[in-house]
Amino acid sequence: DIQMTQSPSSLSASVGDRVTITCRASHYISNYLNWYQQKPGKAPKLLITAASGLESGVPSRFSGSGSGTDFTLTVSGLQPEDFGTFYCQQSYSLPWTFGQGTKVDSK
Amino acid sequence: QVQLQESGPGLVKPSETLSLTCTVSGDSISRSTYYWNWIRQPPGKGLEWIGYINYSGSANHNPSLKSRVTASVDTSKNQFSLSLTSVTAADTAVYFCARCRNGGCDYWGQGTLVTVSS
Numbered sequence: 388d389i390q391m392t393q394s395p396s397s398l399s400a401s402v403g404d405r406v407t408i409t410c411r412a413s414h415y416i417s418n419y420l421n422w423y424q425q426k427p428g429k430a431p432k433l434l435i436t437a438a439s440g441l442e443s444g445v446p447s448r449f450s451g452s453g454s455g456t457d458f459t460l461t462v463s464g465l466q467p468e469d470f471g472t473f474y475c476q477q478s479y480s481l482p483w484t485f486g487q488g489t490k491v492d493s494k
Numbered sequence: 495q496v497q498l499q500e501s502g503p504g505l506v507k508p509s510e511t512l513s514l515t516c517t518v519s520g521d522s523i524s525r526s527t528y529y530w531n532w533i534r535q536p537p538g539k540g541l542e543w544i545g546y547i548n549y550s551g552s553a554n555h556n557p558s559l560k561s562r563v564t565a566s567v568d569t570s571k572n573q574f575s576l577s578l579t580s581v582t583a584a585d586t587a588v589y590f591c592a593r594c595r596n597g598g599c600d601y602w603g604q605g606t607l608v609t610v611s612s
Contacts, residue, residue: 421598
């Protein structure tokens with residue numbers, strides 16, 4: 388299985404901050420990397436596909452980059468509705484696997 | 495608007511079989527573009543992919559669940575189902591159904607909590 392490791396596991400930030408989360412794959416996954424946001428009691432929401440493709444309806448302050456094994460999710464100008472837990476997921480090979488999550492809360 | 499809705503018992507006894515159904519509206523399971531997935535999340539923990547099935551019944555599942563998983567699809571009802579045998583407390587989780595492609599899972603059900611307890 389491909390292991391996905393996110394860092395940090397948690398962070399505290401303020402509205403307006405620039406937030407960066409990294410995701411590292413244990414093996415090469417090309418750009419088959421997706422990012423989700425999950426709020427308590429809700430299903431995850433797909434934000435970014437193929438490492439850098441913004442899903443329809445997702446604000447442009449979210450961006451993704453990377454290829455191979457190292458990936459980044461950036462939120463440029465954190466908004467109140469952006470707090471929650473973020474997960475990366477690889478869809479390069481089965482079984483699809485997720486990172487352990489990065490919880491973003493209010494400083 | 496695509497919607498998915500999980501249904502099934504919220505409580506299952508140890509060693510018994512967990513059975514869930516996902517009803518899809520706003521899209522047809524018969525579309526070949528998508529895989530229809532089950533993903534679970536133990537309380538307070540991260541996400542685990544269980545497996546998927548497509549419209550033709552072709553399925554894959556997470557080897558970590560060994561041979562306990564069976565997936566099925568009923569295109570006439572626009573539903574797909576999950577069966578997980580020999581459950582233990584470790585199978586207690588919120589179970590989500592989701593529509594996915596290689597580019598990720600774009601529509602999810604709200605999730606249903608299944609507790610394994612006697």
